[in-house]
Amino acid sequence: MKTLRSGTVAVVGRPNAGKSTLVNALVGTKVAIVSDKPQTTRRNLLGIRNDDEGQIVFVDTPGLHKPLHRLNKSMVAEAQDALREEDVRLLVVDVTAPAGAGDRFVLELLKAAPAPRICVLNKVDLVPRKETLLPRLAALGAAGLFDAIVPVSALTGEGLDVLLEALRGHVPEGDALFPAGVVTTSDDATRIAETIREKFLERTREEIPYGLGVLVEEVRREAAKNLTVVRATIVVDRDGHKGIVVGAGGRLLKEAGTAARLDLEKSFGGKFFLDLVVAARPGWREDPRFLTTLTS
Secondary structure, three states: OOOOEEEEEEEEEOOOOOHHHHHHHHHOOOOOOOOOOOOOOOOOEEEEEEEOOEEEEEEEOOOOOOOOOHHHHHHHHHHHHHHHHOOEEEEEEEOOOOOOHHHHHHHHHHHHOOOOEEEEEEOHHHOOOHHHHHHHHHHHHHOOOOOEEEEOOOOOOOOHHHHHHHHHOOOOEOOOOOOOOOOOOOOHHHHHHHHHHHHHHOOOOOOHHHHEEEEEEEEEEEHHHOEEEEEEEEEEOOHHHHHHHHOHHHHHHHHHHHHHHHHHHHHHOOEEEEEEEEEEOOOHHHOHHHHHHOOO
């Protein structure tokens, strides 16, 4: 009888290293939103890979950075919790970004975390000459922290088979932690809020994405019409940002809402109707009571 392996992997790294893209690729379907904005992931999210070898539960964590708001502090705390608690620690490094103080900070956290530890050099598809990776590989190897260092491209899939073999060698033997077919534990309201937020992240710039949240007020199923009605508030932290998020003549709000609706219909099936409004709540990122009500 074949021995199955099942365990948890904390996926950590600096903001914008491509952690969520990597988790989606390893799970085989989209479970985490992605954007080109750092700090897109705000709380730990589980992505579950099921295959003939067993089950690997990837814990996609917020990027490790210097927190400036209560929201950011809670984000970094979640990532640090995952470093301590999961079976394997997987550090994702963006090879297109030069090494700096942020990398040294993350390596110190890894040093204090239990083994095993694996390092992924991500975005190798953007490196024309692979030999330029050798100094980075050597420096990470010299740290003496990692059981394996694997170059990959989460976008193209290059190296993912090698990474999976390395991970399987370190997750413990045992039965699946979640039922077969489950790919994430996020509830529907959270997945809806995250999808909506992703579409606004794609369409906004500068400081607006960091002060933008999505509060799902209601999710109502109308089975006879095969319709899901969602009422949600797009929260910004400055009055002056409301008009930018709505857009001229409501254009940005409509475009983001349409894109979210199409994604949700693809993910959940059936039809969706989104009733979206934009509201300013200055200082919401520092308000602990409000943060507990915010789905995203």
